[in-house]
Amino acid sequence: xxxxxxxxxxxxxxxxxxxxxxxxxxxxxxxxxxxxxxxxxxxxxxxxxxxxxxxxxxxxxxxxxxxxxxxxxxxxxxxxxxxxxxxxxxxxxxxxxxxxxxxxxxxxxxxxxxxxxxxxxxxxxxxxxxxxxxxxxxxxxxxxxxxxxxxxxxxxxxxxxxxxxxxxxxxxxxxxxxxxxxxxxxxxxxxxxxxxxxxxxxxxxxxxxxxxxxxxxxxxxxxxxxxxxxxxxxxxxxxxxxxxxxxxxxxxxxxxxxxxxxxxxxxxxxxxxxxxxxxxxxxxxxxxxxxxxxxxxxxxxxxxxxxxxxxxxxxxxxxxxxxxxxxxxxxxxxxxxxxxxx
Amino acid sequence: xxxxxxxxxxxxxxxxxxxxxxxxxxxxxxxxxxxxxxxxxxxxxxxxxxxxxxxxxxxxxxxxxxxxxxxxxxxxxxxxxxxxxxxxxxxxxxxxxxxxxxxxxxxxxxxxxxxxxxxxxxxxxxxxxxxxxxxxxxxxxxxxxxxxxxxxxxxxxxxxxxxxxxxxxxxxxxxxxxxxxxxxxxxxxxxxxxxxxxxxxxxxxxxxxxxxxxxxxxxxxxxxxxxxxxxxxxxxxxxxxxxxxxxxxxxxxxxxxxxxxxxxxxxxxxxxxxxxxxxxxxxxxxxxxxxxxxxxxxxxxxxxxxxxxxxxxxxxxxxxxxxxxxxxxxxxxxxxxxxxxx
DNA sequence: ATGAAAGCGCTAACAC
DNA sequence: GTGTTAGCGCTTTCAT
Numbered sequence: 001x002x003x004x005x006x007x008x009x010x011x012x013x014x015x016x017x018x019x020x021x022x023x024x025x026x027x028x029x030x031x032x033x034x035x036x037x038x039x040x041x042x043x044x045x046x047x048x049x050x051x052x053x054x055x056x057x058x059x060x061x062x063x064x065x066x067x068x069x070x071x072x073x074x075x076x077x078x079x080x081x082x083x084x085x086x087x088x089x090x091x092x093x094x095x096x097x098x099x100x101x102x103x104x105x106x107x108x109x110x111x112x113x114x115x116x117x118x119x120x121x122x123x124x125x126x127x128x129x130x131x132x133x134x135x136x137x138x139x140x141x142x143x144x145x146x147x148x149x150x151x152x153x154x155x156x157x158x159x160x161x162x163x164x165x166x167x168x169x170x171x172x173x174x175x176x177x178x179x180x181x182x183x184x185x186x187x188x189x190x191x192x193x194x195x196x197x198x199x200x201x202x203x204x205x206x207x208x209x210x211x212x213x214x215x216x217x218x219x220x221x222x223x224x225x226x227x228x229x230x231x232x233x234x235x236x237x238x239x240x241x242x243x244x245x246x247x248x249x250x251x252x253x254x255x256x257x258x259x260x261x262x263x264x265x266x267x268x269x270x271x272x273x274x275x276x277x278x279x280x281x282x283x284x285x286x287x288x289x290x291x292x293x294x295x296x297x298x299x300x301x302x303x304x305x306x307x308x309x310x311x312x313x314x315x316x317x318x319x320x321x322x323x324x325x326x327x328x329x330x331x332x333x334x335x336x337x338x339x340x341x342x
Numbered sequence: 343x344x345x346x347x348x349x350x351x352x353x354x355x356x357x358x359x360x361x362x363x364x365x366x367x368x369x370x371x372x373x374x375x376x377x378x379x380x381x382x383x384x385x386x387x388x389x390x391x392x393x394x395x396x397x398x399x400x401x402x403x404x405x406x407x408x409x410x411x412x413x414x415x416x417x418x419x420x421x422x423x424x425x426x427x428x429x430x431x432x433x434x435x436x437x438x439x440x441x442x443x444x445x446x447x448x449x450x451x452x453x454x455x456x457x458x459x460x461x462x463x464x465x466x467x468x469x470x471x472x473x474x475x476x477x478x479x480x481x482x483x484x485x486x487x488x489x490x491x492x493x494x495x496x497x498x499x500x501x502x503x504x505x506x507x508x509x510x511x512x513x514x515x516x517x518x519x520x521x522x523x524x525x526x527x528x529x530x531x532x533x534x535x536x537x538x539x540x541x542x543x544x545x546x547x548x549x550x551x552x553x554x555x556x557x558x559x560x561x562x563x564x565x566x567x568x569x570x571x572x573x574x575x576x577x578x579x580x581x582x583x584x585x586x587x588x589x590x591x592x593x594x595x596x597x598x599x600x601x602x603x604x605x606x607x608x609x610x611x612x613x614x615x616x617x618x619x620x621x622x623x624x625x626x627x628x629x630x631x632x633x634x635x636x637x638x639x640x641x642x643x644x645x646x647x648x649x650x651x652x653x654x655x656x657x658x659x660x661x662x663x664x665x666x667x668x669x670x671x672x673x674x675x676x677x678x679x680x681x682x683x684x
Numbered sequence: 685a686t687g688a689a690a691g692c693g694c695t696a697a698c699a700c
Numbered sequence: 701g702t703g704t705t706a707g708c709g710c711t712t713t714c715a716t
Contacts, residue, residue: 018497020693031703036695046701061495066472067413068693071708076409078452078473086438092428099428099455108469110420111453113441127450130408131420153403155360239640269640275617276642295637298581298611300618362709373687378711388685410709413692 019062028056039064070132077107079321080128082138084116084206087236088265090291090310091139094161097314098137105322107134116205116236122147129154135321137314141166142207157324159317162310164329165211172329173317177208180306180334181215184260184288187304189223191342193258193286196220197229199245199270200262201237209237209262212290216260229253237262242269250279258286258342264293264305271299271341287341292334301340308334361404370398381406412474419449421663422470424480426458426548429578430607432633432652433481436503439656440479447664449476458547458578464489471496477663479656483508484549499666501659504652506671507553514671515659519550522648522676523557526602526630529646531565533684535600535628538562539571541587541612542604543579551579551604554632558602571595579604584611592621600628600684606635606647613641613683629683634676643682650676 025035030049037043038053039062045053056062070076079102083091099109110131112124122144128136129150135157141164143151151158151169158170165178188196203210220226231249233241242261246269249256261267267289274281281287281301289296292307309332316332367377372391379385380395387395398404412418421444425433441451452473454466464486470478471492477499483506485493493500493511500512507520530538545552562568573591575583584603588611591598603609609631616623623629623643631638634649651674658674 018495021695022693032693033695033697033704034702037702040695044701049701061492063468063492063496064472065413065474065693067409067418067474068708069695071407071409071413071710072693072695073708074695086434086441089431089434092431092434095453096428096455099453103455106469108473109453111437111441111451113438113445126405127448130406131450132407132409150403150405153360154405239636243640265636268637272640272642294581294607295610298585298614300614363711364709374710375688375712376686379686382711386685391685407709410692411711413694414709414711415692416711 019060020065021062024053024056024060024062027060028052075134076132078110078131078133079107079318080110080112080125080131080133080136080138082112082114082121082124082128082136084114084121084139085236086113087238088263089293090263090308093310094139094314094317097311097316098318099314101315101318101322107322116202118142118144118147122150125150135159137161137317137321139163140207141168141172157321159321161313161317162308163208163211164331168327168329170327171317171320171325173313173320173332175308175331175333176215177211178215178218180290181212181217182219183334183336184212184290184306185216185219185223187336187338188258188260188286188288188342189220189225191258191286193342194225195228195253195255195257196225197231197249197253197256197259198227198262199230199242199249199259199266200232201241201266202234203232203262206237206262212262228256237265239265239269239272242266243273244269246270246273247277250285256285258282258288261287261289264289264291264296264303267303267305268293268295268299271301271303275300281341292337296339297337302337304339304342305337306334307337361402362407363404366395366398366402366404369402370394417476418474420452420473420475421449421660422452422454422467422473422475422478422480424454424456424463424466424470424478426456426463426481427578428455429580430605431635432605432650435652436481436656439653439658440660441656443657443660443664449664458544460484460486460489464492467492477501479503479659479663481505482549483510483514499663501663503655503659504650505550505553506673510669510671512669513659513662513667515655515662515674517650517673517675518557519553520557520560522632523554523559523602524561525676525678526554526632526648527558527561527565529678529680530600530602530628530630530684531562531567533600533628535684536567537570537595537598538567538600538602539573539591539595539598540569540602540604541572541584541591541608542574543583543608544576545574545604548579548604554604570598579607581607581611581614584608585615586611588612588615589619592627598627600624600630602630604632606631606633606638606645609645609647610635610637610641613643613645617642624682624684634679638681639679644679646681646684647679648676649679 114121289305296303456463631647638645
């Protein structure tokens with residue numbers, strides 16, 4: 001049996017979109033607006049009317065049409081969420097935090113994935129805006145001019161997440177990636193490491209990773225040091241990429257004593273390389289990551305890293321979006337995890 | 343500066359929802375329907391008219407209102423996707439595969455997370471259906487009766503993913519979890535393991551994990567064996583849970599020689615336990631997982647596991663949903679990865 | 685090739 | 701407490 005709206009209209013229950021509010025109203029013997037009020041438990045209604053309407057809706061299998069409801073009323077119960085990727089658990093974490101809060105308030109998340117491309121982001125923003133969402137949540141502060149203009153002119157709340165290094169459009173929730181880089185460098189310097197290398201990924205696209213690297217270099221410089229070596233892969237971050245990169249880097253620079261990775265995926269890859277090559281961590285080589293992923297925190301030697309409050313950032317962003325308060329920056333900071341790899 | 347729809351209506355560009363199609367039409371000096379056709383590049387229009395309309399839209403910063411468009415036309419460009427969790431990368435992978443295909447076709451994903459709860463799932467289905475999506479993708483075959491009824495009666499395409507052990511509502515894309523369990527058991531038996539244990543998570547909620555366990559037990563029985571020990575945590579799967587569970591299990595059953603885990607998260611946790619306790623893998627203890635996560639494939643000793651085509655399942659599901667073909671089951675099978683832990 | 689007009693299903697005044 | 705009546709912004713016949 002084939003589903004889909006292909007069969008010709010027949011009974012009142014088999015028309016285009018199924019049962020409508022007026023079907024319910026008729027069945028209950030009341031007016032449309034009364035039925036509407038009852039179904040939305042808004043305003044007052046006689047107990048008996050209420051039961052008649054609810055019964056009719058139940059009997060008919062009525063499913064409200066929010067498209068029509070949204071068009072007729074003011075705001076929709078849709079919130080757009082735009083993330084660069086779903087391949088790194090960091091962003092699902094963000095969604096998870098946001099969706100929990102949104103769902104609680106009866107909102108639905110419409111998700112868009114940019115693949116770290118600002119033009120794709122622009123297209124997505126345009127597309128999401130056309131659904132007239134109640135608000136838009138988006139990762140990062142870096143957008144095209146047109147994206148920024150659309151966001152600013154949409155007349156809805158916009159929350160930019162995960163970054164506070166730059167100026168936001170409306171509401172910003174996150175932390176400073178530059179500062180994250182700085183803190184990481186200071187940690188390494190304080191532990192006495194001096195031959196420090198950086199292993200990263202696709203910095204042109206991942207602007208936040210680039211900002212961390214900037215901060216890291218700046219703090220090294222403040223400490224009178226500079227990078228002893230560097231390997232940046234032109235691909236998304238991944239365990240495999242980190243593992244290979246460290247192998248390459250060590251082959252050329254056997255003398256480094258610590259590596260700062262662009263994130264935990266890369267760092268765990270590096271850690272796996274050390275394990276399989278019998279490289280003593282941290283005695284022979286120290287490793288430092290970013291994000292505080294589960295896999296990093298529970299490794300045989302917990303990775304030294306910065307734990308980012310991703311779920312909380314998603315949840316807080318959603319909360320602020322719904323609260324409709326004045327624009328501003330909310331900082332939810334990372335936490336230094338002094339693991340066993342430094 | 344505060345955004346949001348709080349300012350009183352002023353000029354035509356500052357009304358409720360911003361610029362409308364009739365604003366564009368007026369600006370271009372054409373009728374609404376003409377403007378509509380041009381903007382949707384549908385039907386024919388004079389080159390000059392076309393340019394006038396496009397120019398006007400551009401100038402006014404027109405963003406179409408898809409809510410209105412959807413209501414007026416037949417089908418929406420929204421597709422609902424329901425997954426049990428976002429904490430396990432498996433489901434973001436599914437979304438990723440689906441969203442890529444959907445986005446390509448101009449559709450948007452509306453995501454719902456059930457947290458492995460069938461009542462939450464029911465509520466989500468109802469809620470998503472109210473947006474009159476073009477179709478619904480949902481993980482698993484196990485739903486409440488009411489969910490099933492709503493799905494069957496919605497008049498839209500429904501794709502159930504990741505499981506083929508049971509009967510579907512419309513279209514099914516996935517593999518047999520029972521068979522996955524079987525294959526895993528046979529692998530372990532073939533390698534000569536005889537004191538085999540199981541470590542799992544929250545089976546009451548994760549029905550697919552339960553099916554794998556069933557299949558595993560069945561194949562053990564076929565081989566004349568049975569479980570030597572078992573530890574099931576009442577929580578979501580995680581690396582930490584797997585690590586602790588193996589510690590506990592080994593404390594009580596020092597003699598087991600292999601462990602089948604409910605998934606790779608749990609298995610990697612077990613592997614980490616072995617690494618930190620100096621337990622020789624696989625000589626002293628063999629480990630077998632499920633999913634073929636990145637972290638498992640790239641571990642110092644690649645985990646023996648079953649690689650599931652999650653992204654492909656998402657993509658194929660989306661494709662079938664849009665193709666609107668006859669209902670049926672599409673099997674995209676797992677692949678046995680004979681890693682270094684067995 | 686283009687415009688006028690009738691809805692899509694619902695909500696929101698506004699009367700009763 | 702309840703019904704009537706306008707729309708919401710767009711697509712879609714149907715004329716022209």
